[in-house]
Amino acid sequence: MPGEGPLQAALMQVHVELDALFLVHQRALLDRDVPRARDAFARFRDVLLRHADDEEAVVLPLYAACGGDATDSPSAQFRLEHDKLRRFLDELGPRLDALTPPIDDSELLAILDREGWFKNLLLHHDLRERNALYRLLSSLCDEAAQRAALARIARR
Numbered sequence: 001m002p003g004e005g006p007l008q009a010a011l012m013q014v015h016v017e018l019d020a021l022f023l024v025h026q027r028a029l030l031d032r033d034v035p036r037a038r039d040a041f042a043r044f045r046d047v048l049l050r051h052a053d054d055e056e057a058v059v060l061p062l063y064a065a066c067g068g069d070a071t072d073s074p075s076a077q078f079r080l081e082h083d084k085l086r087r088f089l090d091e092l093g094p095r096l097d098a099l100t101p102p103i104d105d106s107e108l109l110a111i112l113d114r115e116g117w118f119k120n121l122l123l124h125h126d127l128r129e130r131n132a133l134y135r136l137l138s139s140l141c142d143e144a145a146q147r148a149a150l151a152r153i154a155r156r
């Protein structure tokens with residue numbers, strides 16, 4: 001079993017960055033600093049959307065070409081999960097925009113509770129990509145193809 005390939009390493013870095021950005025957002029919420037929470041969410045949202053687009057345009061086609069669709073984790077499943085994440089982002093953005101400072105305890109708890117559902121979905125997606133998509137990419141696709149995909153992502 002080969003080790004972690006270059007694509008897996010680079011994409012996992014984005015997942016680490018996403019977790020850090022969402023933590024910044026939720027810390028701002030806990031401080032009841034709504035403008036800072038909105039800014040942090042906007043940064044998180046941009047990185048997540050960009051990452052999902054990169055995966056759909058470059059990573060998943062490579063995965064499918066290397067045989068990923070013949071496994072029990074076909075590329076269509078990851079696209080469906082991205083759609084769910086995008087729908088959640090579309091819901092959370094306007095909810096944050098609708099918050100009017102100062103926010104009271106019930107408003108804060110309501111948004112954190114909804115974000116808890118989103119975090120569960122994101123964690124599930126992270127684990128599936130980490131344990132299936134990225135791991136299989138490292139073992140099924142040769143390193144040159146992985147490096148070419150990374151270069152394509154960098155050029156986008």
Ligand SMILES: [Fe+2]
Nearest residue numbers: 011051055129
């Ligand atoms: Fe990912």
Ligand SMILES: [Fe+2]
Nearest residue numbers: 052055082129
């Ligand atoms: Fe993804």
